Amino acid sequence: MRGGAEREVREGWKEEELDVELARVEAREAEAEAEAEEPEEPEAPLPGLSKYAYRWDTSPPTRAQLARADKFFTQSTLPAEHAWTQGRFREIELAGNAPEVAFLGRSNVGKSSLLNAVMNARALAYTSSKPGRTRAMSAFKVGGGRVVMLDMPGYGKGSREEWGVQIMKYLTRRKQLCRTFVLLDADHGVKPADIMLLEAISQADISYQVVLSKIDRVKEKDIKEAFEGVKGLLESEVGGRRALGEILAVSAAPKRKGERKQGISELRWAIMVAAGLERWGVHKK
Ligand SMILES: Nc1nc2c(ncn2[C@@H]2O[C@H](COP(=O)(O)OP(=O)(O)O)[C@@H](O)[C@H]2O)c(=O)[nH]1
Ligand SMILES: [Mg+2]
Secondary structure, three states: OHHHHHHHHHHHHHHHHHHHHHHHHHHHHHHHHHHHHOOOOOOOOOOOEOOOEEEOOOOOOOHHHHHHHHHHHHOOOOOOEEEEEEOOHHHOOOOOOOOEEEEEOEOOOOHHHHHHHHHOOOOOOOOOOOOOOOOOEEEEEEOOOOEEEEEOOOEOOOOHHHHHHHHHHHHHHOOOEEEEEEEEEOOOOOOHHHHHHHHHHHHOOOOEEEEEEOHHHOOHHHHHHHHHHHHHHHOOHHHOOOEOOEEEEOEOOOOOOOOOOEOHHHHHHHHHHHOOOOOOOOOOO
């Protein structure tokens, strides 16, 4: 019968289509099963990334090195002390040739609080919640004068002109200055004033290292994003040629509850490396 033959053919075609569809469904199911069986792959870690540092040019300190750095900065027999405060470069007593490290950044980014945290001092460096209060440079001796830490006036509104002239003189002329730390607020992100500061120090060919401040205010994943963003910035024209391939992240934990000190040992170690004190505290055999 014609009608029956036609149906057979049609049904035959349908069966083929069905087979194809079935095969597709099976394949999809198998795929889904395989996916479900495979343990979820953790996000690939960024090489060189740790909790308080992102390194692409340096190697991370060992636990023993971090412990020595903490010891150096917290020796009770040799507490940190104020060395000098000056507004003008020519007035700074140039005596002494201890290695120096300077802390730069916008007003209120947390420079003075961070110095106090590193030096294990409550209020050696003057801190203020009102921006632009520190107009002078202050120097502090650490470890019996083996290192001098400099708290610089904030870069930002109102103080830019004075800042430019005096600080640039210091940064470019001071022979014993071995590293400049540029603080960027992890909470507020990179601001135009930060870009101007980075451009200024890059143009003056000053070597520096970036430190993200106030990380107690942001989530861990935001710190990672900030690290990547800042690396990109440092590798752009803004960053110049002298940025260290290592960004640190810190919290100075000032007064309020819930604000924990973080990343301070790593920063202490970075200062010791800059000052050539890697071997300090290593017992001689
Ligand atoms: N949450 C938080 N606040 C901070 C931190 N460091 C500093 N601050 C606060 O930020 C303000 C400015 O700090 P200060 O150290 O004077 O900044 P400077 O102008 O860069 O020297 C003060 O109110 C500090 O208490 C930090 O790590 N975490
Ligand atoms: Mg200050």
